[in-house]
Amino acid sequence: MDNVLLAFLLTLLSGLATGIGGLITLFTKRSNNRFLSISMGFSAGVMIYVSMIELFPEANALLGGMYGEKTGSLYTVLSFFAGMFLIALIDKFIPEDENPHEMASCPLPAVQNGKTQNLKRTGVMTAVAIAIHNFPEGIAAFVSATQSLRVALPIIIAIAIHNIPEGISVAMPIYCSGGSRKKALGYSFLAGLSEPLGALIGYLILLPFMNDAVFGILYGLVAGIMVFISFDELLPGAEVYGEHHLAIYGLVGGMAIMALSLWLFI
Secondary structure, three states, X not given: OHHHHHHHHHHHHHHHOHHHHHHHHHHOOOOOHHHHHHHHHHHHHHHHHHHHHHHHHHHHHHHHHHHOHHHHHHHHHHHHHHHHHHHHHXXXXXXXXXXXXXXXXXXXXXXXXXXXHHHHHHHHHHHHHXXXXXXXXXXXXXXXXXXXXXXXXXXXXXXHHHHHHHHHHHHHHHHHOOOOHHHHHHHHHHHHOHHHHHHHHHHHHHOOOOOHHHHHHHHHHHHHHHHHHHHHHHHHHXXXXXXXXXXXXXXXXXXXXXXHHHHHOO
């Protein structure tokens, strides 16, 4: 029971690290389009790097170990594109004038009188995407912590570090759309709460049934969702609210910071 409580606590702390990213909204101007552009590119870089360098290979390794290299690779690819299909299907049923992924058609300047509904929707949609992403992370962190704290700590710390820029990507659009700092910060915290929720579900329901195949499919799905969101929403949005090169600088910076954080905890 002590191990279970500690695992819940560590998972909760790593999830709430999104709020640290949200705190950045306390130190920026609402109309700072350049910072918004860079932060959205940064978030896309984090998501793409984590998906392709961490989640996809991990899914492939887990499913390959269960079903053999060729079949496992096929299941990984199917899971990856199933994640993309899932988020694309959600887009399909959102009316175009309410769809945050149609943001690239907005005229410049994007922020006028502190009110841009598209930005708010982008922040909320990103929060949903991050919550989906954090849910299986919470399961993975919790299960690993109950098995071996020595193995789990680097995983949990790495998750907490990369949750910080995710919090930025949620809070900045909501704040720049005219929302209060308090609201932006609240959404960034809420996005991270799916991590301890994943831990709770893992404890109550999934723990007896979890195996490498389930983890592999979850990681493949999440990788597909994150890559789709990055290319369909975050990068186009970064270009709309700034300049092409600012979006790319943010993208590269997000990848570099994520690469460093993951390297530190190998």
